[in-house]
Amino acid sequence: MTAVIDKPVREPRWWQAPPRPTWEEEPSKAGLAGKGLALTLACLAILFPLWIVVVTSLSSRKTIDEVGGLVMVPKGITFIAYKELLSGGQVTRAAIVSILVTLIGTAFSMTVSVLCAYGLSRPGSLAHRWILMILLATMFFSAGLIPTYLLVQTLGLTDSYLALILPSAVSVFNILVLRGFFTGISQELVDSARIDGAGDFRILWQIIMPLSRAVIAVITLFYAVGYWSAWFNASLYLNDQDMMPLQNVMIQLVQKQEAPVGLGQAIKTGQLSGLAVQMAVMVMALLPVAVLSPFVQRHFKKGMLTGAVKG
Amino acid sequence: MSHSTVPRSRAEAKKKSPTQTPAASGGTTGPGDQKASGKLSLRLRFRRDRVLLLMTLPVVLLVLVFNYIPILGNVIAFQEYDPYISDNGVISILNSPFVGLENFQRIFEDSAFWNAVQNTLILFFLQLVLFFPIPILVALLINSVVRPRVRAVAQAVLYLPHFFSWVLVIAVFQQLFGGAGVLSQLLRENGYDGINIMTNPDTFPLLITAQSVWKDAGWGIIVFLAALASVSPDLYEAAAMDGAGRWRRMWHVTLPALRPVIALLLVLRVGDALTVGFEQILLQRDAVGPGAGEVLDTFVWWNGVRNQDFSYAAAAGLVKGVISLGLVLAANKVAHLMGEQGVYKK
Numbered sequence: 001m002t003a004v005i006d007k008p009v010r011e012p013r014w015w016q017a018p019p020r021p022t023w024e025e026e027p028s029k030a031g032l033a034g035k036g037l038a039l040t041l042a043c044l045a046i047l048f049p050l051w052i053v054v055v056t057s058l059s060s061r062k063t064i065d066e067v068g069g070l071v072m073v074p075k076g077i078t079f080i081a082y083k084e085l086l087s088g089g090q091v092t093r094a095a096i097v098s099i100l101v102t103l104i105g106t107a108f109s110m111t112v113s114v115l116c117a118y119g120l121s122r123p124g125s126l127a128h129r130w131i132l133m134i135l136l137a138t139m140f141f142s143a144g145l146i147p148t149y150l151l152v153q154t155l156g157l158t159d160s161y162l163a164l165i166l167p168s169a170v171s172v173f174n175i176l177v178l179r180g181f182f183t184g185i186s187q188e189l190v191d192s193a194r195i196d197g198a199g200d201f202r203i204l205w206q207i208i209m210p211l212s213r214a215v216i217a218v219i220t221l222f223y224a225v226g227y228w229s230a231w232f233n234a235s236l237y238l239n240d241q242d243m244m245p246l247q248n249v250m251i252q253l254v255q256k257q258e259a260p261v262g263l264g265q266a267i268k269t270g271q272l273s274g275l276a277v278q279m280a281v282m283v284m285a286l287l288p289v290a291v292l293s294p295f296v297q298r299h300f301k302k303g304m305l306t307g308a309v310k311g
Numbered sequence: 312m313s314h315s316t317v318p319r320s321r322a323e324a325k326k327k328s329p330t331q332t333p334a335a336s337g338g339t340t341g342p343g344d345q346k347a348s349g350k351l352s353l354r355l356r357f358r359r360d361r362v363l364l365l366m367t368l369p370v371v372l373l374v375l376v377f378n379y380i381p382i383l384g385n386v387i388a389f390q391e392y393d394p395y396i397s398d399n400g401v402i403s404i405l406n407s408p409f410v411g412l413e414n415f416q417r418i419f420e421d422s423a424f425w426n427a428v429q430n431t432l433i434l435f436f437l438q439l440v441l442f443f444p445i446p447i448l449v450a451l452l453i454n455s456v457v458r459p460r461v462r463a464v465a466q467a468v469l470y471l472p473h474f475f476s477w478v479l480v481i482a483v484f485q486q487l488f489g490g491a492g493v494l495s496q497l498l499r500e501n502g503y504d505g506i507n508i509m510t511n512p513d514t515f516p517l518l519i520t521a522q523s524v525w526k527d528a529g530w531g532i533i534v535f536l537a538a539l540a541s542v543s544p545d546l547y548e549a550a551a552m553d554g555a556g557r558w559r560r561m562w563h564v565t566l567p568a569l570r571p572v573i574a575l576l577l578v579l580r581v582g583d584a585l586t587v588g589f590e591q592i593l594l595q596r597d598a599v600g601p602g603a604g605e606v607l608d609t610f611v612w613w614n615g616v617r618n619q620d621f622s623y624a625a626a627a628g629l630v631k632g633v634i635s636l637g638l639v640l641a642a643n644k645v646a647h648l649m650g651e652q653g654v655y656k657k
Contacts, residue, residue, distance in 0.1 A: 017457045021544070023551040038452060039461075043468040045525065049483045052493065056486075069496045070486060112369040119366030126353075126360040131367050138378045141636050144628035145608070146615040147384025148377065154400035155376075170373045200362040221474075229476030232590055236616065247478045254482040255594065275491075282482050289474040294467045300533055 050286070057081055057279035064273045081280035084272055090242075090261040091249060091281060097161075098228060098246040105165040105227040110220055112170065117178035118204045123187070135172045152237055163237035164230065164245070171226070174219045181215040182208055214299040221296045225289060246285055254278045388414055388626035394619065407622075414626035424627065426602065427610040433516050434587040434606065439580065441520050446531030447569065451561070453532060454539045469529030477590045480526050484518070485509050509595070512603035522591060534572055542568045578646040582639035585631050607631045 020026070052070050059071045060078045085091040120128045148167065157163040185208060193203050209216065231247035238244060252258050259267050259274060260281075266272040351359070384400070391410050396403040418424050449469065456462045472480065487493050488508040495505030508514055542564065550560045589608040596604040596613075605613070607627070615624025 018459075020457070021548065023548050025557065035452060035455065039456070039465055042449065042529075043465060046468055046472055046529070049487055053483065053486060068500075069491055070493050072493075112373065115366040116370035119363040122360075122363055125363050126356040127364065128367075131371060134371065134379075135374060138374060140639050141382075141632060143378060143381030144385060144625060144632055145611050146621055146625040146628055147381035147387070149616065150384055150387075150394075150400040150621065151377070151381045153398070156398075166373065167377050170370050170377075172374070175370065200366065204366075225474045229474075229478070231476065231478055232593070247476050250478050250482060251594065254485065255478075255598075278482075279486075282479060285479050286475055290471060293471065293474045297463075297467055297470060300470065 050290075053279050053282050053286075057276055057283045059273070059276055061270060061273040061276070064275055069275070080272060081276040082284075084263055084266060085260065085277065085280055085284070089263065091246070091253075091284075093242065094244055094246045094249040095284060097243065101161060101164050101245060102224055102227040105169065106220060106224045108165060109169050109171075109174075109223045109227075110216070113175050113178060113219065113223075114204070114209070114216070117175050117182055118200070118208060120175075121179050121182035121208075122190075123183070135175065138172055149236060158237050159239055159243070160237075161243070164233050165227075167233060168226065168230065171223070174222055178212070178215060178219055181212050185211055217296050218299045221293060224292075228285075228288065246281070250281050250285055253281050385625055385629050385632075387622050388629045390622055392622040392625070394621060410622075414622050415630070417623060418627055418630065423601070423605065424610060427605045427607050430516075430603065431585055431587055431606040434519055434592075435584045437516050437520050438523060438587065442523055442528065443577070443580065445524055445528045447535055447573065449528060450532035450535035450539065451565070454536060454565075466529075466532075469532065471529070472526045473530035475526065477526075477588075477594060480522055481591070481594050484522055484525075488518075510598045512599045515595075515599045515603040519588065519591065519595075523588065534576065535569060538569050538572045539565065574646060574649060578642040582642040583635070584638055585635050 052072055055074045056064065056071045058074065058077045058079065058081075060076060060080065063071055063075045086095075119125075120132055122128070152158065152163055152167055157166065189207060190203055193207055198206070229247060231245070231251065234243075234245050234248050235251075238248075249260070253260055257274075257278075260277060263272065263277065267274045267277065357364075384404070387404060387407065389409055389411060390404070390407040391413075392403065392407045394400075394403055396406045453462060453465060453469075456465065475483075485492060489495070490505060490507035490509070492507075492509075495507065499505050508518060511518075546564050547560055550564055555563060585607055587606055587608075589606075589612075592604060592606050593609050593612060596609050598604070601609075601613070608631070611624045611628045611631070613624075614620045614627065618624075
C-alpha cells in the first residue's frame with residue numbers, strides 16, 4: 001500500500017461544533033437558539049445575583065444611596081468595605097478562625113480518611129468487610145441531634161474548636177469514594193513494591209497517592225467546603241461570640257442586619273455603607289469556593305461515581 | 312503494641328510475610344491475596360494485616376464515638392432527663408428517673424409536632440415534584456451541547472452554588488427577594504409597594520424549593536451526565552438507521568438509559584423523606600415563624616437546644632429516626648422488586 005498523505009484536519013475552534021456522525025441530522029436553527037437561550041438563562045439565574053453582590057460590595061456609599069439599594073451597574077470601584085472589615089475586629093477574626101478551622105480540619109479529615117480507605121482497600125485483608133459494614137451502616141441511621149449534643153458536652157468539647165472538627169471529621173461517603181479508587185489500582189504494582197520491601201505506609205504514600213491525585217483533589221475540596229460552610233456546630237457548641245467563624249458572623253450581619261462590632265460608628269457617620277459591608281462579607285465567604293471549585297471540576301464525575309455505588 | 316497479643320519476634324514476622332505468601336500462591340500474588348488468606352490462621356492474618364487495621368483505627372474510633380455511642384443516649388427519650396445533675400451526661404442519665412413512654416404520649420398529643428410533620432411532608436412532596444425532574448432536564452440539555460468549551464463553562468457555572476453554604480445562599484435570596492431586595496426595589500421604582508417574600512409564611516415552601524433548586528439542581532446533573540455518557544453511540548446509530556428521529560431516539564435510547572439512575576435517586580429521596588433541609592430551614596425558621604417554618608428536625612432542635620427539654624426532643628428525634636430507617640429499608644425493597652439495584656445489594 002502506498003502511503004496516503006492526509007490533508008491536515010483542522011481541529012474545530014471552540015465556537016465551532018465538532019463534526020457530527022453522518023447519521024445524525026443537522027440541528028435546526030430554532031432548536032439551537034432555544035437551547036442556547038435556556039442555557040444562558042440558567043447560567044444567568046446563578047451569576048446575576050452573585051454579580052449584584054460583588055458590585056455592591058465594591059460600591060461607595062454615594063453610589064448605593066443614589067441607586068437606593070443594590071447596585072447592578074458599577075460606578076467607580078472602592079475597596080473601603082473590605083479595608084474596614086479586614087483591618088482587625090470581628091470579621092477579620094472570624095475569617096482567620098474559618099481559614100484555620102478549614103485548613104486544620106481538612107488536613108485531619110483527609111489524613112484519617114485516606115489511611116482508612118487504604119486500610120480497607122486491600123483484597124482479603126483481615127476484618128475489612130466487618131469494618132466496612134460498620135461504616136456503611138451509619139449511612140442508614142443517625143443517632144439524633146440531642147444525644148450527639150449531649151455527648152459533645154460530656155466530652156468537654158464545648159467552647160473548643162475541636163467541637164467544629166471532630167464530630168464532623170469523617171464522611172463515610174468520601175471514604176467509600178477514595179476506597180473505590182484505591183481498589184482499582186493494580187494489585188501487581190502494590191505487590192512488586194512489597195517484594196522490594198516497602199511497607200504499607202510507603203506503598204500508600206509513594207504508589208497509591210500519586211496515582212489518585214484526581215480523586216484526592218475532589219475529596220479534599222468536599223471536606224474543605226464542608227468545614228468552610230459549617231455554622232451549625234459553632235452555633236451549638238460555642239458560646240463565646242469572639243470565637244465564631246465567618247458563616248456565623250454572616251448570619252448576624254446579613255440575616256439579622258446587625259452592624260459588625262466596631263464598625264457601627266463608621267456606618268452611622270456615613271463613610272461606610274452598611275449594605276456594602278454585608279456584601280463584602282458575603283464575597284469573602286464565596287470567593288475561596290468560587291475560585292477553587294472550577295479547578296477540580298473536571299474530576300468531579302470520576303470522584304462522584306467511582307466506588308461510591310460499588311460499596 | 313501487638314507484642315503482647317502475638318508472642319513472636321518482630322524479625323520472624325517480617326521474614327514470614329513476604330516469603331510465605333508468594334510460595335503459597337505461585338509467586339505472583341501478594342500477601343493481600345484472597346486465596347492465600349483462606350489458608351492462613353487468624354493470628355497470622357492479624358500479624359500480616361495489623362498495619363492495615365491500624366490505619367483504619369482513627370476513623371473507626373471517630374465513627375464509634377460520634378455515630379454509635381450517641382445511639383445509647385437515646386435512652387433519655389424514656390426518661391425525665393435532668394441536665395443539671397452533672398456536667399457529665401453519663402452520670403445525668405444514670406441518675407434521671409425513667410418515665411416509660413410518657414414523652415412519646417406527650418409528643419403525639421402535641422399539635423406543634425403534628426404541624427411539623429405536616430410541614431415536613433408538604434416540603435418533601437413539593438421538592439419531589441418541583442425539584443427532582445429539573446436536574447434530569449438540565450442534564451439532557453447539557454448532554455446535547457456538543458461544543459466542549461461551552462459545555463465546560465456551563466457546567467462550571469451550574470455546579471458553583473452547590474459549594475456555597477446555606478448561610479450564603481439564604482443571604483443571596485434575601486438580597487433578591489427580601490424587604491430591601493432587588494425585587495422590592497424594582498416594584499417601588501415602578502410605584503408599587505415592596506414585598507418581602509423571605510418572611511411570608513404562605514409562600515415559604517415554594518421559597519425553600521426555589522433555594523434548593525438554585526443551590527443543588529446544577530450539581531444533581533452529574534450523575535445523569537455520567538449515565539448518558541455511558542450509552543453506546545452504536546445504539547443511537549442503529550436507532551437512526553431504523554429511521555428514528557431526534558425525539559424518538561431520546562425516548563427509546565436516552566431515557567431507558569437513565570431509568571436505573573432515576574430509580575436509585577428516587578429510592579434515596581423517599582428513604583430520606585423526613586429530612587428536608589435542616590440547616591436551610593433552621594436559618595429561616597424565625598423569619599417566617601414556626602407555623603410554616605417548623606419541620607421535624609427543627610422541632611427537635613427547638614425543644615432540645617432552645618427549651619432544654621432534652622427528653623422530649625430526644626423522643627421526637629427517635630420517632631423520626633425509626634420512621635426514617637423504616638422508609639429507607641422499604642424504599643430499597645421496592646427498588647429490588649422493580650428489578651433495580653437500590654442502595655445496597657440483595
